[in-house]
Each structure stands twice: as structure tokens, then as C-alpha cells.
Amino acid sequence: MSDLDKFLKKIENNVKIEPKDWMPDGYRKHLQGQMSQHAHSEVIGMQPEGNWISRAPSLRAKVILLAKIQDEAGHGQYLYSAAETLGKSRDEYINELQTRKAKYSSIFNYPTLTWADMGAVGWLVDGAAIVNQVSLQKTSYGPYSRAMVRICKEESFHQRQGYEIISHMALGTPEQKEMAQDALNRTWWPSIMMFGPHDADSARSGDAMKWGIKVESNDELRQRFIDKTVQQAELIGLTIPDPDLKWNEERGSYDFGEINWDEFWAVVNGDGPCNDQRIDHHIKAHEEGRWVREAANAYAQKNN
Amino acid sequence: MDNQGDVWEVFIQSKPGLAHKHVGNIHAMGKEMALQNARDMYTRRQEGTCIWVVKMEDVTSSVPEEDGSFFEPANDKIYRQATHYVMPEGSKNI
Numbered sequence: 179m180s181d182l183d184k185f186l187k188k189i190e191n192n193v194k195i196e197p198k199d200w201m202p203d204g205y206r207k208h209l210q211g212q213m214s215q216h217a218h219s220e221v222i223g224m225q226p227e228g229n230w231i232s233r234a235p236s237l238r239a240k241v242i243l244l245a246k247i248q249d250e251a252g253h254g255q256y257l258y259s260a261a262e263t264l265g266k267s268r269d270e271y272i273n274e275l276q277t278r279k280a281k282y283s284s285i286f287n288y289p290t291l292t293w294a295d296m297g298a299v300g301w302l303v304d305g306a307a308i309v310n311q312v313s314l315q316k317t318s319y320g321p322y323s324r325a326m327v328r329i330c331k332e333e334s335f336h337q338r339q340g341y342e343i344i345s346h347m348a349l350g351t352p353e354q355k356e357m358a359q360d361a362l363n364r365t366w367w368p369s370i371m372m373f374g375p376h377d378a379d380s381a382r383s384g385d386a387m388k389w390g391i392k393v394e395s396n397d398e399l400r401q402r403f404i405d406k407t408v409q410q411a412e413l414i415g416l417t418i419p420d421p422d423l424k425w426n427e428e429r430g431s432y433d434f435g436e437i438n439w440d441e442f443w444a445v446v447n448g449d450g451p452c453n454d455q456r457i458d459h460h461i462k463a464h465e466e467g468r469w470v471r472e473a474a475n476a477y478a479q480k481n482n
Numbered sequence: 483m484d485n486q487g488d489v490w491e492v493f494i495q496s497k498p499g500l501a502h503k504h505v506g507n508i509h510a511m512g513k514e515m516a517l518q519n520a521r522d523m524y525t526r527r528q529e530g531t532c533i534w535v536v537k538m539e540d541v542t543s544s545v546p547e548e549d550g551s552f553f554e555p556a557n558d559k560i561y562r563q564a565t566h567y568v569m570p571e572g573s574k575n576i
Contacts, residue, residue: 198546245526252523259489259507268486268509324506332527471511475487478512 189390194320197263205389209319210264211280212391214271217257218282222275222456224250226290227299235293242339243296249336253329260321276461284442285368287450294347294354294361300340302362302369302407308333309403310373318390341410348414355415362411363419370434371442373400379439404432489538490516492523494530502534510535 179187181200188195195201224247231247234240258268274280285303290296311333315326347358374380374396386392404423411418422435444450486509493502505524510516516535524530544552560566569576 196546198543248522248526252526255508255523256506262489328506471485471487474511474515475485478487478515481512 189318192318192390194323195318196320202389204385205391206264208386208389208391209322210261210266212386213257213261213264213322214266214274215281215283217254217261217271218275218280219286220250220254220257222282222286222460223303225456225459226286226288226452227296229290230293230296233293234296239296239343246300246336246339249332253332256325256328257322260319260325263321272464276457276464278448278457281446282456283372284445284450285372286456287445287452288364288368289452291364292357292361294344294357295365297340297342297344297347297358298361298365300336300338301344301410302340302365303372304333304336304340305407306369306372306403308337309399309406313394313399314392316390316393322391344416345414348416358414359416362416366419367438367441368445370400370404371437373397373403375439375442401431404434408432487511487515490520490535491538491541492520493534493536494520494524495532496530498531502532507538508535 182202185195185199185201185205188199195205227243227247227250231240231243234243258271261271262268271280275282290299308330311326311330315323315330317323317326344358344361347354349355377383377395377397380396383392383395387395408418408423420435422433424433425431426433445453448454488510489507490510491507492505494505495502508516508519508523510519513535517533520533520535525533556562
């Protein structure tokens, strides 16, 4: 049996691929791209939330937000560790992010304007991420799958704290409710764009499905997220900003309106409201931490 | 080029009495930092009572492609399994 046949046989039998196993170049490259995109998203995703640490409305809200952001850092680390097993160093991945060769989820290029956005981000952005990550627990690459299992265990706290924030506001004063609705209006469409292009327009999805990297398609996952979320919005009296959203009895799912793909691609390609700010901040933090890494290295060498 | 320290493999004992189990790895400069980073990374929710860290370069692994021949000596020794033995009919508690 050829290496490729052995590899495909493992995929077919749901045997995970491990770092030292033979794998096709395309499989390795696809994983390097997808996993580093995922890792970068966790790390860049700390910025829109970090924006609110010093202005959290209570001490409880503040410690929760800090814990959540610390989790995101941890999730980034799990994913970089898993991505490193594909033969590329963490320095290389970070360099690709800073030189904009690598992407991260376009949702983090939107600003967080009010405290209600902390609710909307946890509820919708983490909610969408969970749907995707639960599915990815079954991915064919062992280290990626293990990272997903670990992340999923921690992520539901994120979504629940977000929904708690937005439901408190939605059920609060008229001004608070307006703020909650405004956050939903701004976050809804970018959240459902997080699942990526429609299956028919997703060039690389075919290989990813064939190799078991992705086990469900963008459109399937997006639909699952929408079906779960509508009731949660209705319960707290908020309106999802999509006039075409309606229950389809026959499909047992919600129909929804057309996504603005021009906006999606513009943001992916660098023209979102905060793309420059996010990368500049990452570079600044990285540069400002350089002396710490150098000092730690010198100390470790001295003590060896 | 900048660097992120050595890679350390992390093993956690989740309760007294249990074996340490591999959970993943972290980057760190030196043993102390490795332990602290492992704590911050893998035990934020009281997942452990003890942590071991081992530099990745000090771990030796068997080669998956050689699985067959490497583990071969165990293949033909089914008499090492308790189920290999036929007990007299009627025997109990054995």
C-alpha cells in the first residue's frame, strides 16, 4: 500500500493522523493555514474585549472579563502548539500574522463601541465559534482535535457570560435595551459571516472535507448557529436584524437573508474598520515584550 | 530572529493517587517558568494536584511507521492474557 493509500485509509476509518505520520503536502499546508488562522483569531480576539477591561461596570464584570480574555490567550497557545507540530515554528506563524500573510477571523476587525458589545461578542461570536469548534473536535488531525476538545470545555462559560450581559441590558432600562439591540444589529451579520463563504464558493473546502479536516460544511454550521440563536434573541425581546428571517416548517430550519459578501471580502482583505489597529497593536505588544524574552533567555542560560 | 523559548511537554496529575498524564506543551525559558506557564495554561480550573514538565528534546519517541516491528514481540504471546486460560467448569471467584 502506498503512503497516500495508508493515509486515506486512516481518514476513512476515523483514525487520527499524528505529527510523525506521513501526510500529503496539501494536507499539511491546509492545516498550517487553518490552524494558524484559528490561533491568530484567539489572540487578536483579545483586543476588542481588552478595550473594556478598565471600563467594566462592576468588579464582578471586570474579573469575569479578565478571566475570559486569559482563556482566549490560552486557546491561542493550545492552537499554536498544535500548529507547531506541522513543522513550522511559532516565530514563523507570528511573523506571518504581523506581515499580514496570515489571516484571522474578520469579526475581530470590528470595533466594540459599548458595554453591550461585550454581551454580543460573548453570546454571538463565541456562540458561533463554539458551533464550529464542537464540529472540529472530530477533525482528522490528532493535535488539532485535542486542542478543540480542551477549548470546547472552556468556551461555554464565554457564551453564557455574554448572554448574561446582553439579557441584563435587554431587560433593563429603555436606554440599556436600545444599547443591547444596537450591539445585536452591528454584530449579527459579521457573526454569521464567521462561518465563511457559501459551500459553492469555498474553493478549498473540497479537500478539507475529503481529508476530514472539516467534517461539516460552512453552510451546515451557519444554519445550526442561526437555528440555535433565534430563540435566545426572542426570549429577551431583541430583534435579529434580518427582515427575511423566518421559520421554514418544511426544512425544520430558519430561512435567512442574503449575506453581504462584498463587505466580508473587503474586511478579510484588510479594509475593515480596525484591521490596521489590530495588527499595529500586536506588533507593538510584541516589540515591547522583547526585552522580557531576552532577559528570561539570559537568565535561563545562566542557570543551566 | 526572536524566539519563544524551548518547548516543554506537560504532564498533570489530576488527583492524588492517579498517574501523571500528558496534556500538551508550552514554551518557556527555564524550568521554573515552564512550571508556571504550565500552571497558567493547563490548570486554570483546578485540573491538577501536581505538574511535571520535561523539555521536548529530552523525550524519545518510537516511530509510528515502525509500529509493526517495534511492538511485534508482544504479538504472539497471548498466554500473557488472563483470558487465555481455561478454568475447570464450576470453578468460582477466579
